Amino acid sequence: MKATKLQDNHKLSLAGLLISLGIIFGDIGTSPLYVVKAIFNKGIIEKDLILGSLSCVFWTLTLQTTIKYVWITLNADNKGEGGILSLYSLVRKKAKWLIIPAIIGGSTLLADGMITPAITISSAIEGLAINNPTTPTTPIVIIIISILFLIQRFGTSIVGRIFGPLMLIWFTMIGVLGFLYVKEVPSIFQAINPYYAISTIISHPNALFLIGAIFLCTTGAEALYSDMGHCGKANIRISWIYVKIALILNYFGQGAWLLKHAGTAIGEQNPFYAIMPPSFVVYGVAIATIAAVIASQAMISGSFTLISEAVRLNIWPKVTIRYPSDHKGQLYVPSINLILYIGCMLIIAVFEKSSNMEAAYGLAINMTFIMTTILMCFFLARVHVPKIWIIIFALFYFTIEFSFLLGNFVKIEHGGWLTLLLASVLFIVMFSWHSARKIKNRYVRFVNIKSYFPMISELSEDTSVPLFASHLVYLTSANNKDEIESKIIYSIINKKPKRADVYWLVHVDVMDNPHTKEYIVEQLIPNKLIRIDFKLGFREEQRISLLFRKVVEDMVSKGEIDITSKYNTLRKHKIAGDFNFVVLEKTLTPTSDIRWHEKIILDIYKLLKRFSLSEEKGFGLDSSFVTLERVPLNIPDTKEVVLHRLDKPV
Structure with a gap:
């Protein structure tokens, strides 16, 4: 229309x-x-x-x-x-x-x-x-x-x-x-x-x-x-x-x-x-x-x-x-x-x-x-x-x-x-x-997500791990549906295990067309891990929170997902489970492999970040449903560190 x-x-x-x-x-x-x-x-x-x-x-x-x-x-x-x-x-x-x-x-x-x-x-x-x-x-x-x-x-x-x-x-x-x-x-x-x-x-x-x-x-x-x-x-x-x-x-x-x-x-x-x-x-x-x-x-x-x-x-x-x-x-x-x-x-x-x-x-x-x-x-x-x-x-x-x-x-x-x-x-x-x-993206590492399917599925059912949120949503930059940033896996499994009933991966692809508004849904693990790819024109507002909610409503109406809370009391009254967006703020640690002109660019970038919107506001996310995690993109290799251990105190 x-x-x-x-x-x-x-x-x-x-x-x-x-x-x-x-x-x-x-x-x-x-x-x-x-x-x-x-x-x-x-x-x-x-x-x-x-x-x-x-x-x-x-x-x-x-x-x-x-x-x-x-x-x-x-x-x-x-x-x-x-x-x-x-x-x-x-x-x-x-x-x-x-x-x-x-x-x-x-x-x-x-x-x-x-x-x-x-x-x-x-x-x-x-x-x-x-x-x-x-x-x-x-x-x-x-x-x-x-x-x-x-x-x-x-x-x-x-x-x-x-x-x-x-x-x-x-x-x-x-x-x-x-x-x-x-x-x-x-x-x-x-x-x-x-x-x-x-x-x-x-x-x-x-x-x-x-x-x-x-x-x-x-x-x-x-x-x-x-x-x-x-x-x-x-x-x-x-x-x-x-x-x-x-x-x-x-x-x-x-x-x-x-x-x-x-x-x-x-x-x-x-x-x-x-x-x-x-x-x-x-x-x-x-x-x-x-x-x-x-x-x-x-x-x-x-x-x-x-x-x-x-x-x-x-x-x-x-x-x-x-x-x-x-x-x-x-x-x-x-x-x-x-x-x-x-x-x-x-x-x-x-x-x-x-x-x-x-x-x-x-x-x-x-x-x-x-x-x-x-x-x-x-x-x-x-x-x-x-x-x-x-x-x-x-x-x-x-x-x-x-x-x-x-x-x-x-x-x-x-x-x-x-x-x-x-x-x-x-x-x-x-x-x-x-x-x-572009410099930061150079340090982003992707892993094959399929190898983590069993672990994610088990974690979702592991009651020994406290429930972090009914629905846990991550923004991913991976264009390939079979890949995911290693930092997201680290956030879910290693940093502090995050149990959720359903894990969501949201990817935004900025299209060459100005007014495209499309999306694709794929159930990577049925009812456990779902990926949504938004295809938005370069003149469209990226209100991800609103767009995501619309997609979930459409999936619920078609019977593709049940978002009712698994807490007994809430489930009895058919109350929907909570949604939590995890935004990973990627930071770079100065190392010798970053060239001098790149360091200048990164310094200017840090200054500009102070005046720009945060990631959650930039994507139109409701801050009351957002967890912000700072993750280092590059960790200096310990092989470069020369350190001698003493058997006895001097």
Whole structure:
């Protein structure tokens, strides 16, 4: 039923087109607020630069956004879902090292989520200074961003319903304003000729800086792919036609205004507001602010979704994820909300004005574009696209994106260092968490569970051993049903024998599909040892306690298991036996076989563990039914110990 609803939402419809306008195109749709201003950077307005830069903008939107993302990348949908981690889930079996571009892409996308609210809302609010130059815009920006992050905990589904109509007003407004200027200077359409773009890039003395500024026109393309699950590729592709026309008209309208003022210094003027009639500026600022808030909201929501996927894929520490409303896909991650807010405030404190933020913007998201291209090459191979086309795709887009990266590198000394630093910190967190788990898994030893069947069966009936629980549940990482971690056997038999009427083994397999919710039950020892394998999509909440209870209820209703307590009094009244989850917290003892860089990773992992959820909370277990046991994964070999025994005391 849910799958049918999802498919219905993805069908081409007026509602789907409106949702696309409200959620998908917020970031790229607000780029006209600052792109042209960033290109001219307070300098002299030159005619050749006007045509050249507009030509670059037109062809960047065409090649990068339209062809790469809207036409090609949207085909890489994972059961209707998009985004770099969804793409990684489709290709991760191709090569283990693909986790690196996935982590880089995820961390740079999060860093972009910190600067997007700051630059878009600042650019919008600064329009107030046109009629009132003394207006302090920075405090207003801080207040708006603070309110935006504050309301996240309450859910935004109600606000989300009006995003589409509001963004329709926005795109219509920027398209009409641009058209009014374009019709006065129709010669501006010469810029469609790619000659002007190529000539400007080759001959302009500040070509690298120019490339970095032009890149800002397509920064929302990755968000366009990430949010595909909200409305489907058909609605995105059709609505993009309207969005692109509106964007091109506005960019060319700003270009027409620049042609009229060629030879003068642009100074602090923003061509976006300059093409508005003076009496309309106040309304324009209001609509721009609303559009900027919507773009910021889309980026924040996208960051929450990204982190929830990263947690399930074990590349981010387990954190609290809340569902503030019944609206599909509505997430709230308190820790990420705080991190993004602090990042926004830091960017505002360092740069203050949008013109300064432009120097830092683009570098991080440029890295995401490159990582997406790498993963897309493997996806195209997966769907059997001929190798020659994959090579052409790779060469073409690597050339474009590395050229943009070269231009964005110029921004490092002008503020790009901050977003690069933020992205690096996020990368270290993701890489350390993922790598530490791999290091720990290296020391996990598995044994053949079948050889323990007789002992487990006898222990269950051995009344000389106190009953630990009627039902004893262990979480196992063993993919093979015939294997089990040696530490679980140690916990049941050796550490302190644990008698139970029934032993349960629960295994969670994170699937490549986003919304899979399946399970398999196998009675390894009938009514004594039962294994449940949950197959959950990477976007599904891992509420193991609730899912386990549902499975047990289904088994009871089908007569597959009797969970009535074996205590005489309780059995007489048909009271169910108690359930106890045993969670094994695996620890590593520092030894010489752990390399120096692995020790650093493990130290970072220990630090992150302090801020992450415990194992039982991470799996949604009720702590009142959980026993936590610390077990060492590696015990130093006594063969290495040199010790001499004395016959008599000295």
